[in-house]
Amino acid sequence: xxxxxxxxxxxxELKKYPVDQKQSAVMSALRFVQDEKGWIAPEDMADVAAYxxxxxxxxxxxASFYHMYNLKPMGKHTLTVCTNLPCQLSGxxxxxxxxxxxxxxxLGEVTADGKFGLREGECMGACVDAPMFTVNNRKLxxxxxxxxxxxxxxxxxxxxxxxx
Amino acid sequence: MINIExxxxxxxxxxGSTIIQAAHSAGIAIPHFCYxxxxxxxxxxxxxxxxxxxxxxxxxxxxxxxxxxxKVFTVSEQAVKAQKGVMExxxxxxxxxxxxxxQGGECQLQDLAVGYGGVASRYAEAKRVVTHKDIxxxxxxxxxxxxxxxxxxxxxxxxxxxxxxxxxxxxxxxAEIMSFVSSTVDSELSxxxxxxxxxxxxxxxxxxxxxxxxELSRRRSISPHDSLGSNLAVxxxxxxxxxxxxxxxxxxxxxxxxxxxxxxxxxxxxPERLTKPMIKQGGKWQEVEWQTALEYISHGLRDIxxxxxxxxxxxxxxxxxxxxxxxxxxxxxxGLGSNxxxxxLRQSDFSADGKQAGxxxxxxxxxxxxQADRFLLVxxxxxxxxxxxxxxxxQAVKRGxxxxxxxxxxxxLLMAVANKSIVAPSAMVSVLAQILQALATEKKARLDGAVxxxxxxxxxxxxxxxxxxxxxxxxHPAILLGNFAQQHPQAAQLQLLxxxxxxxxxxxxxxxxxxxxxxxxxxxxxxPFAGGKAGMNATAMLAAPRKAYLLLNVEAELxxxxxxxxxxxxxxxxxxxxxxxxxxxxxxxxDVMLPIAPFTETSGTFVNxxxxxxxxxxxxxxxxxxxxxxKVLRVLGNMLNVEGFDHDSSxxxxxxxxGGMDVSSKLNNTLGGTEVRGLGTEQAPAHHxxxxxxxxxxxxxxxxxxxxxxxxxxxxxxxxxxxxxHDALPPSAAMHGDELAKLGLKPGDMVKASQxxxxxxxxxxxxxxxxxxxxxxxxxxxxxxxMGAMFGTISVERA
Numbered sequence: 001x002x003x004x005x006x007x008x009x010x011x012x013e014l015k016k017y018p019v020d021q022k023q024s025a026v027m028s029a030l031r032f033v034q035d036e037k038g039w040i041a042p043e044d045m046a047d048v049a050a051y052x053x054x055x056x057x058x059x060x061x062x063a064s065f066y067h068m069y070n071l072k073p074m075g076k077h078t079l080t081v082c083t084n085l086p087c088q089l090s091g092x093x094x095x096x097x098x099x100x101x102x103x104x105x106x107l108g109e110v111t112a113d114g115k116f117g118l119r120e121g122e123c124m125g126a127c128v129d130a131p132m133f134t135v136n137n138r139k140l141x142x143x144x145x146x147x148x149x150x151x152x153x154x155x156x157x158x159x160x161x162x163x164x
Numbered sequence: 165m166i167n168i169e170x171x172x173x174x175x176x177x178x179x180g181s182t183i184i185q186a187a188h189s190a191g192i193a194i195p196h197f198c199y200x201x202x203x204x205x206x207x208x209x210x211x212x213x214x215x216x217x218x219x220x221x222x223x224x225x226x227x228x229x230x231x232x233x234x235k236v237f238t239v240s241e242q243a244v245k246a247q248k249g250v251m252e253x254x255x256x257x258x259x260x261x262x263x264x265x266x267q268g269g270e271c272q273l274q275d276l277a278v279g280y281g282g283v284a285s286r287y288a289e290a291k292r293v294v295t296h297k298d299i300x301x302x303x304x305x306x307x308x309x310x311x312x313x314x315x316x317x318x319x320x321x322x323x324x325x326x327x328x329x330x331x332x333x334x335x336x337x338x339a340e341i342m343s344f345v346s347s348t349v350d351s352e353l354s355x356x357x358x359x360x361x362x363x364x365x366x367x368x369x370x371x372x373x374x375x376x377x378x379e380l381s382r383r384r385s386i387s388p389h390d391s392l393g394s395n396l397a398v399x400x401x402x403x404x405x406x407x408x409x410x411x412x413x414x415x416x417x418x419x420x421x422x423x424x425x426x427x428x429x430x431x432x433x434x435p436e437r438l439t440k441p442m443i444k445q446g447g448k449w450q451e452v453e454w455q456t457a458l459e460y461i462s463h464g465l466r467d468i469x470x471x472x473x474x475x476x477x478x479x480x481x482x483x484x485x486x487x488x489x490x491x492x493x494x495x496x497x498x499g500l501g502s503n504x505x506x507x508x509l510r511q512s513d514f515s516a517d518g519k520q521a522g523x524x525x526x527x528x529x530x531x532x533x534x535q536a537d538r539f540l541l542v543x544x545x546x547x548x549x550x551x552x553x554x555x556x557x558x559q560a561v562k563r564g565x566x567x568x569x570x571x572x573x574x575x576x577l578l579m580a581v582a583n584k585s586i587v588a589p590s591a592m593v594s595v596l597a598q599i600l601q602a603l604a605t606e607k608k609a610r611l612d613g614a615v616x617x618x619x620x621x622x623x624x625x626x627x628x629x630x631x632x633x634x635x636x637x638x639x640h641p642a643i644l645l646g647n648f649a650q651q652h653p654q655a656a657q658l659q660l661l662x663x664x665x666x667x668x669x670x671x672x673x674x675x676x677x678x679x680x681x682x683x684x685x686x687x688x689x690x691x692p693f694a695g696g697k698a699g700m701n702a703t704a705m706l707a708a709p710r711k712a713y714l715l716l717n718v719e720a721e722l723x724x725x726x727x728x729x730x731x732x733x734x735x736x737x738x739x740x741x742x743x744x745x746x747x748x749x750x751x752x753x754x755d756v757m758l759p760i761a762p763f764t765e766t767s768g769t770f771v772n773x774x775x776x777x778x779x780x781x782x783x784x785x786x787x788x789x790x791x792x793x794x795k796v797l798r799v800l801g802n803m804l805n806v807e808g809f810d811h812d813s814s815x816x817x818x819x820x821x822x823g824g825m826d827v828s829s830k831l832n833n834t835l836g837g838t839e840v841r842g843l844g845t846e847q848a849p850a851h852h853x854x855x856x857x858x859x860x861x862x863x864x865x866x867x868x869x870x871x872x873x874x875x876x877x878x879x880x881x882x883x884x885x886x887x888x889x890h891d892a893l894p895p896s897a898a899m900h901g902d903e904l905a906k907l908g909l910k911p912g913d914m915v916k917a918s919q920x921x922x923x924x925x926x927x928x929x930x931x932x933x934x935x936x937x938x939x940x941x942x943x944x945x946x947x948x949x950x951m952g953a954m955f956g957t958i959s960v961e962r963a
Binding site: 042045046055056057058060061064065 | 322327328329330331332333334335342343344345347
């Protein structure tokens, strides 16, 4: 079962679409789930499918198509580093290398304490700020240097500590 | 019509058609993979690129509509260059493993690569690897690296089977076909994905690595299972059936085949096949020669007829027997002086016998289903009983037709259902009468006296009104009675009501026949009311045990309406002759077992539910000493000195049975109007305990018995791959949550379900779509063979 808050948000979303085309809301539904849990488990996809009257496989198609949906737990703060060409030319490889050393994990992995996940991403459409990563697909951090990355990581760690 | 030119050839094409359709209709081949005439257009393989005059670049022929004056070039330099380019891309990741690929020799990619592929690949990097998947016992997805992502299998699921079980996950180079979280593909039409797959990614699990396409000879046959009469290509190697494929017949199975028709061949050479005649002597079974066995039978039958009269002999056949077999069986019985012959083994209401104007049929051509715009489906486990009829109705619904359902279960039909009334079996007549009543009000028509008695006072339910209004709004409504309606203890009343509803809304009305030859049995006169004096019907001759029974393909405890009664009759008989392709439980009650040939080993005829007479030849020699049943019956006729048993071919038997008959003139579902007036519960045969329309008169739970798709006849019950599917899970006791709560049960608990003198242990399943007051327990399965009638009361308690 989808949680009550998700159902409420989803019902609001469904008002945007014709009643016989509920599946239009599948991307929103998956986003709500990921916002709540940090990732989307197969059971969640099955719940979304049931709620929207879709085939489970159709939900899986969408969830696996877009890389911003996490199909496995990716930590409290998922850092997605753009490794497309403009970022690469601006030093994305160094960004990835620095993050790997600082967090002690590789791409697609999560730190042992579950705080940070690291993954590779596609162009974020803001190449002027390259190199860059996003935090949980929401916060865009650009013009990264080793110092700036350390500062962001420190902020995220304390934020984690501050909030239970 | 639109005039276009393809490769210099002038072609007239319908407006709205695509280049590939126009080309195919003119006999011009355009290479393609993802395009399929029965599926939606995906245009993702790009193999059908062609040059079109004035177009700046090659266009996909499958997705480009024709326009007036269009000039298309399919083999021009530009077109061929584009096609060769696409082929090079397709082969980048496709493994070069044709020698060990099961599809080799019948692979579209292999064939087209000969024409469009390069001699060597320019691609030197690593090929992608896609992990294999287990998607069930029928379809193999063990080599998914071969997939070219045409998505035919996905579209088939979405569009034809009605359920999307396979999908394309991930994207770009990582895109792969898979099921949701390694679940199995459970559609009853899944085998068609094997045919559709243009490469060796999806292959037939039972057939894999057992033969090469070029080693097989292809022989036409007709499916012996459901009443559609699907056309089959039986493929044979060394006198063994290796696999079965569909033969395209747009009027019947289109290009599809249900899994039951496709994979039942796996039961042809199982160890349980009966290969020698056997006689029980002193409680021990002994193999004997045919002559000995037949002499024993003729002697026994003569003796019983002499001592107790010929009425002491009864003959039962399954509706999967051929026209010839049933014709000779009834001729033999009538020659001996008995009219006790029947094939309607799961039917329980015979009150329409002799009152119907002709043989019960679909009431329309199968292809007419596509034209109907309103459906009323009465008492049908549609998807499982008639998988391809269900698909046709699904297509009609997709094009705008509306389906209404009256049934005792609410299984997902995988199509939009406009209105439904899901009620206990005992309430079906009442609801159908309410629909009639509402329809009469809607049409401002007076009801015929014949059905007035069935229409109760009071206003019809909202559901009935909605269904009536829906039917009244159609131009071409179709009312179809399913197996459940035909097996219902008030089948004649349901029929009469449906007939009147059809008359009021100008609908076509008919029966979706129970099995391959349910119509043929009537034409073969294998019914007790066909000749002079009426004999006993299937139920009557089991209720009042006969001294001798001839069983043709029948497994008494699985193929009959009331297994308890059937078995009791078998045990009480002096002589039971079981003619069967298999050794089965008859070894417990029979005296003689005769090995007869299944449909692949005999010639014969099935008449499908629309009245189409389809004869077929044997495809292989009979196994062991098995013989075609028509020959066995002919020899038996000779031995018993019955007149007119000198046929030398099954064609001769068929011609005698049909005698130049115009089959279409024999088909008529009309019940004589006044004769069935007041056909109330008090007149219904006394053998069954099903209550009348008043559901208040009930005590206990009512049984709702389906015959699961892979329990329908002796052959499918022994097909190992079919028995490994989800549809073949052991029967359970399914109930509404309220009933479970009353009994303090939860899903998964074991219960003792008792009916008559028998009881069985079943696990409980929660199904809130069932009506209250019923328990669904399947028939036709060994686990429930100790139960009583398919309809009736049943008690459930914690085991």
